[in-house]
Amino acid sequence: MQLTRAAYLADFYVYPGLALTLAALALAPGPRPWLALGVAAGAGLASWTLLEYVLHRWVFHHVPWICEQHDAHHRDPKAFVGTPTWLSLLAFSALVMAPSLVEWGVPVGCSFTAGLVLGYLWYVAVHYLVHHWHAAPGTALSRLKRLHAIHHHRDATANFGVTTPVWDHVFRTRSR
Numbered sequence: 001m002q003l004t005r006a007a008y009l010a011d012f013y014v015y016p017g018l019a020l021t022l023a024a025l026a027l028a029p030g031p032r033p034w035l036a037l038g039v040a041a042g043a044g045l046a047s048w049t050l051l052e053y054v055l056h057r058w059v060f061h062h063v064p065w066i067c068e069q070h071d072a073h074h075r076d077p078k079a080f081v082g083t084p085t086w087l088s089l090l091a092f093s094a095l096v097m098a099p100s101l102v103e104w105g106v107p108v109g110c111s112f113t114a115g116l117v118l119g120y121l122w123y124v125a126v127h128y129l130v131h132h133w134h135a136a137p138g139t140a141l142s143r144l145k146r147l148h149a150i151h152h153h154r155d156a157t158a159n160f161g162v163t164t165p166v167w168d169h170v171f172r173t174r175s176r
């Protein structure tokens with residue numbers, strides 16, 4: 001969706017606050033299942049990387065209307081085209097946070113959601129950087145930039161991962 005610059009950058013203000021709030025709820029004083037909290041946060045982060053791949057490959061490139069928005073990003077990568085914060089926030093609340101809290105309780109549910117939300121924040125940051133920043137040759141960012149540029153300009157059926165190419169390896173969609 002075409003956004004204003006402020007709306008496009010709102011994720012960078014909203015999601016750190018949400019992640020900190022969830023972490024504070026998970027780590028509030030009282031007996032805590034520390035190992036489960038750590039595992040849940042790690043699982044949330046790892047789940048994001050898979051969700052990023054699944055959303056990009058099967059939703060952004062195939063679901064009507066959404067794929068038209070994503071095409072606009074492919075055509076003009078520097079334009080402020082993205083998912084509005086209110087929409088991602090609604091989706092995370094309804095589809096991740098609420099079921100996690102119901103299933104695992106507040107500490108572990110908040111920890112899992114915090115991990116996933118941090119993964120999302122990492123994704124929007126990396127995606128912003130690959131399109132808007134110059135990366136020095138040989139850096140991790142320059143490698144991610146190159147893989148994403150291949151997806152944009154050479155083969156839109158490859159390199160769906162933005163933060164990591166690991167799922168492109170797993171699903172055999174990596175192109176170099």
Ligand SMILES: [Zn+2]
Pocket residue numbers: 073077127131148152
């Ligand atoms: Zn892009």
Ligand SMILES: [Zn+2]
Pocket residue numbers: 056060061070074151156
């Ligand atoms: Zn794409």
